[in-house]
Amino acid sequence: MRNRFVTLSVGGRPDLTAWAHVSILSAMAWAPPDSEFCVVTDEPESFGWFGSRIRILPVDRDTLRRWRGRHDFFWRTELMCVVHAAAQGPANIIYHDSDILFRRNLASLGADLEAGDVFLHEHEYDLSRARRRGQKRLWRQVRGREVAGFRFEAPHPMWNAGLIAVGAQHHALLHQALDLLDRLLDEGVHHTLVEQLAIGTAFRAGGRLRPGEPWMDHFWNNKEGYAGAVDRLLARILTLGLDVDAAASLVRREPIVLPLVVRRRWWSNFLARLAGHGPLPGAPALRPRPAPLPASGLAQPRPARETA
Numbered sequence: 001m002r003n004r005f006v007t008l009s010v011g012g013r014p015d016l017t018a019w020a021h022v023s024i025l026s027a028m029a030w031a032p033p034d035s036e037f038c039v040v041t042d043e044p045e046s047f048g049w050f051g052s053r054i055r056i057l058p059v060d061r062d063t064l065r066r067w068r069g070r071h072d073f074f075w076r077t078e079l080m081c082v083v084h085a086a087a088q089g090p091a092n093i094i095y096h097d098s099d100i101l102f103r104r105n106l107a108s109l110g111a112d113l114e115a116g117d118v119f120l121h122e123h124e125y126d127l128s129r130a131r132r133r134g135q136k137r138l139w140r141q142v143r144g145r146e147v148a149g150f151r152f153e154a155p156h157p158m159w160n161a162g163l164i165a166v167g168a169q170h171h172a173l174l175h176q177a178l179d180l181l182d183r184l185l186d187e188g189v190h191h192t193l194v195e196q197l198a199i200g201t202a203f204r205a206g207g208r209l210r211p212g213e214p215w216m217d218h219f220w221n222n223k224e225g226y227a228g229a230v231d232r233l234l235a236r237i238l239t240l241g242l243d244v245d246a247a248a249s250l251v252r253r254e255p256i257v258l259p260l261v262v263r264r265r266w267w268s269n270f271l272a273r274l275a276g277h278g279p280l281p282g283a284p285a286l287r288p289r290p291a292p293l294p295a296s297g298l299a300q301p302r303p304a305r306e307t308a
Contacts, residue, residue: 103217
């Protein structure tokens, strides 16, 4: 069965577009030969360098608005992106955020998907034991409840959804997760992590959920460091005049290797401001509640994921 890799790039932010390029190249570097690479985007022209090597799945502002659903929840867009990719035909679906870099042969991941396993990035913590204020608030909202046939009982693992992978035989799981997300929102559960809660809950119910971490690096907690490395890599590809295959070979041969977690002291931003630089752009921050899409113009840039 073919593996279909897909990423989402909307809103027109140059840094996220750059990350998406390198994330796609890392998938190409390690994927089996018959794999397909897709990008769901509102700016197809930003990915013209790939030519016929990728499949553009264009979306417009109205589609993105519908994908946010009746509660105007930005992170529903990500799950709808995966559902949309699955609707393109039978395939193993491997969704990756733009801040994911693959780092080992992905043929074994495809084989595990065909065997019936499903994958998310990693089990981060148990919601009932969470210490952060926002996580505790989410647990209070769902503790002991049954929604769409799923019961929320301790310890209730929370999984990071930077990677979402299902085999062709398990596309229905995506719709179950979407239904659970909508039902949670309908019942008044409000939190920026509710999308990840819904996906992890639906995937875990079948008993075949596994972490995708062995195949990948997810640099969401060191975006500042990786942003510079990505820019240098793309500049090298440009100055050497590499085509897509040669660029993918370079990414495989010389991967970006940096710490995935950088925890800044409370005084880091204070000193930066004293020096006239303002808050450090890569410092971890709460995932903000996005504003509604404007009546005109481009879609809202994708907010950062929350760490609390």
